[in-house]
Amino acid sequence: MRTIGIIAEYNPFHSGHRHHIQAVRQAFGADCAVVCAMSGNWVQRGEAALADKWTRAALALRQGVDLVLELPTPWAVSSAEPFARGGVGLLTATGVVDTLSFGSEAGALPPLQAAADCLASPAWQEVLRQGLAEGLSFPVARQQAATALLGDAARCLQGPNNNLGVEYLLALRALESPLRPHTVPRQGAGHDEGPSPSSPHASASYLRERILAGDPAPLTPYLTAPEEATLRQDPAALDFGLRGVLARLRTMTEEDWSRLPDSGEGLHHRLFAAAQAATSLPQLYALAKTKRYPLARIRRLVLWAFLGLTAEDRPAALPYLRVLGFTQRGQILLRQMKTAASLPILVKPAHAARLPEEARRLFALEARCTALYDLCRQKFGQTPGKNEYTQNPIRL
Numbered sequence: 001m002r003t004i005g006i007i008a009e010y011n012p013f014h015s016g017h018r019h020h021i022q023a024v025r026q027a028f029g030a031d032c033a034v035v036c037a038m039s040g041n042w043v044q045r046g047e048a049a050l051a052d053k054w055t056r057a058a059l060a061l062r063q064g065v066d067l068v069l070e071l072p073t074p075w076a077v078s079s080a081e082p083f084a085r086g087g088v089g090l091l092t093a094t095g096v097v098d099t100l101s102f103g104s105e106a107g108a109l110p111p112l113q114a115a116a117d118c119l120a121s122p123a124w125q126e127v128l129r130q131g132l133a134e135g136l137s138f139p140v141a142r143q144q145a146a147t148a149l150l151g152d153a154a155r156c157l158q159g160p161n162n163n164l165g166v167e168y169l170l171a172l173r174a175l176e177s178p179l180r181p182h183t184v185p186r187q188g189a190g191h192d193e194g195p196s197p198s199s200p201h202a203s204a205s206y207l208r209e210r211i212l213a214g215d216p217a218p219l220t221p222y223l224t225a226p227e228e229a230t231l232r233q234d235p236a237a238l239d240f241g242l243r244g245v246l247a248r249l250r251t252m253t254e255e256d257w258s259r260l261p262d263s264g265e266g267l268h269h270r271l272f273a274a275a276q277a278a279t280s281l282p283q284l285y286a287l288a289k290t291k292r293y294p295l296a297r298i299r300r301l302v303l304w305a306f307l308g309l310t311a312e313d314r315p316a317a318l319p320y321l322r323v324l325g326f327t328q329r330g331q332i333l334l335r336q337m338k339t340a341a342s343l344p345i346l347v348k349p350a351h352a353a354r355l356p357e358e359a360r361r362l363f364a365l366e367a368r369c370t371a372l373y374d375l376c377r378q379k380f381g382q383t384p385g386k387n388e389y390t391q392n393p394i395r396l
Helices: 016-027 053-062 080-093 110-119 122-133 136-156 160-174 204-212 223-235 238-252 254-258 267-277 279-286 295-307 326-340 350-356 357-375
Strands: 001-010 033-040 066-069 098-103 179-187 319-326
Touching: 016 033, 016 098, 016 179, 033 053, 033 326, 053 066, 053 179, 053 223, 053 319, 066 080, 066 122, 066 179, 066 326, 080 160, 080 179, 098 160, 110 136, 110 160, 110 179, 122 223, 136 160, 160 179, 204 223, 238 267, 238 279, 238 295, 238 357, 254 267, 254 295, 267 279, 267 295, 279 295, 295 357, 319 326
Parallel strands: 001 033, 001 098, 033 066, 098 179
Antiparallel strands: 066 319
């Protein structure tokens, strides 16, 4: 049985994700297994996931995923490189996944592999350093360096899914992973785009916006009716916990801000000042943002600050595999992983006590992040939140 790995946030799972899984089964056979390394309660854009990780795991299982494993928060809320390394490392450590599949605007591996080869070269590193020394932001310096070496072929890095795909290829190389890459042409709307006559899918950000705004218009066919009903029950967003977020940020010193990852180049000074003055998250982001410090970087740092994370909280490698949910086919994979996996497998939360010390620290960190996620639910206090130490995996 072929076993295909996917790295995703599923925030929320929608018709574009369903298309990806269908394309995987068309390519590798209807009986292939699909394993997802999925972000937990917090996601890369510096936000709370729309629904908690167990709810999103259940929705993914109903739509064709067989086994959902959690990409821990310190990797899930990081920039593209550590996000990709965490996901690739997790899928590789299962010992049962043989292929990594991802969507891309290119829809083919050669241009992505050429870009990855360029970004792994000493020549690119040198041109990149020159751009950063000139005061360019990392994304601009990165693109400029690639264009200097690849010419027009570097344009593929301007596609967000291409860009992440290149990071996956670099992670496969860096980790010496045996996983074989496979890409599926991405269809539908781009980031933040809604429905259009030429697009069979809406973006996840558009769907989140409609749900968080309370827009009653149905979101089919992008979400199934049961999915939509589930997501509308009690959505989460960082802004729902605004006063708690600002309270945490205003107690931080400039030294506290400096301990966050990617907070160098004087950025911690701007973040400290912005946190003292801002009365909303958009205002905070606007006060801290400059051409050198892109919005995505600012948003992630604010989230790291709220969660109380530091650069030291992200170990060099994942210390365990956390199971969020599985189907019958996924249960077969879990049996195989007992002997094939290179990391401890955490199925029941009670088993966390048996983990090595570093792994126990990470699990305790996840418990704290889940408790803070509960504060950011729209209906906080009206329904019980989920607890890291008592919530078992979803079985479908």
